[in-house]
Amino acid sequence: MNKSRFYTLALSVILVFLSLGISQTVKAQQHEIGLGLGAGTYTGDILRIIDPNQLGIQGTLFGRRNFDNAWSLRAGFSIARLNGTDSIRPIDQVAATRNAYFNGTMAEVSARMEFHFMDYMSHKSTSRFSPFGFFGLGYGLFFGQGQSYEGDIQPGNYSLGTVILPFGAGIKYKLKDRILLSFEGGAKATFTDDLDKIGDESIYLPRYRTDPGTGNQVLEPTSINFGNSSDRDWYYFLGFTISYSFHQIKCY
Numbered sequence: 223m224n225k226s227r228f229y230t231l232a233l234s235v236i237l238v239f240l241s242l243g244i245s246q247t248v249k250a251q252q253h254e255i256g257l258g259l260g261a262g263t264y265t266g267d268i269l270r271i272i273d274p275n276q277l278g279i280q281g282t283l284f285g286r287r288n289f290d291n292a293w294s295l296r297a298g299f300s301i302a303r304l305n306g307t308d309s310i311r312p313i314d315q316v317a318a319t320r321n322a323y324f325n326g327t328m329a330e331v332s333a334r335m336e337f338h339f340m341d342y343m344s345h346k347s348t349s350r351f352s353p354f355g356f357f358g359l360g361y362g363l364f365f366g367q368g369q370s371y372e373g374d375i376q377p378g379n380y381s382l383g384t385v386i387l388p389f390g391a392g393i394k395y396k397l398k399d400r401i402l403l404s405f406e407g408g409a410k411a412t413f414t415d416d417l418d419k420i421g422d423e424s425i426y427l428p429r430y431r432t433d434p435g436t437g438n439q440v441l442e443p444t445s446i447n448f449g450n451s452s453d454r455d456w457y458y459f460l461g462f463t464i465s466y467s468f469h470q471i472k473c474y
Contacts, residue, residue, distance in 0.1 A: 252343070253468045254286040254402065260461010262302035267420040268322055269306045270313050272458060278303030278325075280459050291341040296356075297333040304328055304364075304457055306418055319372065324419045326366020328457065330410075332388055334358025342396055351395040356408070360386040370420045384414040390459075400467040407460035417455035 262280035263272050284298025305325035312318035340352035362384055369377040390408015397403050415421050430439040 252288040254288070254465040255468075256284055256286065256402075256463050256465025258282040258284070258300075258461055258463030260459055262304060262328075262457060262459045264304045264306060264417060264455060264457040266306070266415070266418045266455035268308055268313075268317070268324070268418045269311075273306075273311055275310055276306055278305055280461060282463070284463075284465075286336075286465065288343070291343060292338050294336040294338070295333065296336060296358075298331070300330050300332070300459075302328045302330070302457065302459065304366075304417070321372040322368070322370050322374075322418070322420055324366050324368030324417075326364055326368075328362050328364045330360050330362035330386060332358055332360025332386060334360075334388055338394070342394065351393060353391065353393050354404075354406075355389075355391045356406075357389040358387070360388060360410075362386050362410075362412070364417055366417075366419065368419045370418075380416075380419060382414055382416055384412045384417075386413075387411040402465045402467060404463045404465075405461075406463065407458070409456055409458050412455050412457070415454050417457070 259279070259281050261277045263269070263277050265272060269276060280300060280302035282298055282300035284296050284300075286294050286296040288294045303325070304327075305323075307323035308317045308321050309323065312320075334356045335358060336354050336356040338352045338354045340349050341347050342349050342352040363381065364384070365379075365381045367377075367379045388408055388410045390406060392404050392406025392408075394402055394404040432438070433440045
């Protein structure tokens with residue numbers, strides 16, 4: 223799937239979801255449209271843990287259908303800037319010598335179910351907020367550039383697609399009758415090990431060289447151009463969203 227087709231699909235999903243929701247407001251309890259902004263980062267073969275010094279911006283547009291006081295379905299499109307580099311905080315001396323880096327944009331369409339622990343939307347409720355958890359399914363296209371090791375014979379631009387499993391938690395607050403704020407964070411598991419351009423399929427390079435001083439065989443750090451085959455890359459997000467609710471108060 224190329225970039226233009228992916229963006230067309232993402233826009234179509236959002237428009238269909240929102241048009242369906244707005245046209246059915248008289249039948250459904252509530253629909254929302256919203257946007258969000260926050261920070262994103264990744265972990266993989268360059269960053270083993272989240273590094274506050276290597277964050278990118280993330281934005282999202284979404285629509286939400288509230289089925290009842292507890293369950294909601296949210297679908298939308300998001301873009302995140304992700305990056306990582308060995309030179310800022312290398313995980314070990316081999317990584318420092320490897321000098322890998324990458325940066326790029328993840329474009330994602332996803333749908334997720336949300337569960338609210340408190341009935342904060344009811345006009346009879348004494349609480350205006352509720353913690354919530356969520357899980358879902360999505361698909362992302364990543365467009366990046368970088369190098370997997372010093373002297374990479376194929377540096378530069380690359381792209382890939384992957385299924386994504388998002389999950390996390392947050393808290394929502396009813397600012398006004400139709401305006402909702404939320405603070406949320408979570409993780410997105412991918413099914414690829416190539417997000418950082420370091421996969422588990424290595425281009426063969428000699429693993430050892432002869433030390434000219436001793437004549438012994440020693441490890442060549444620049445040959446560590448492959449990733450951990452037992453795990454996959456992840457990325458994360460933390461931020462705020464604001465949404466507008468389309469709903470009608472029924473009169474009896």
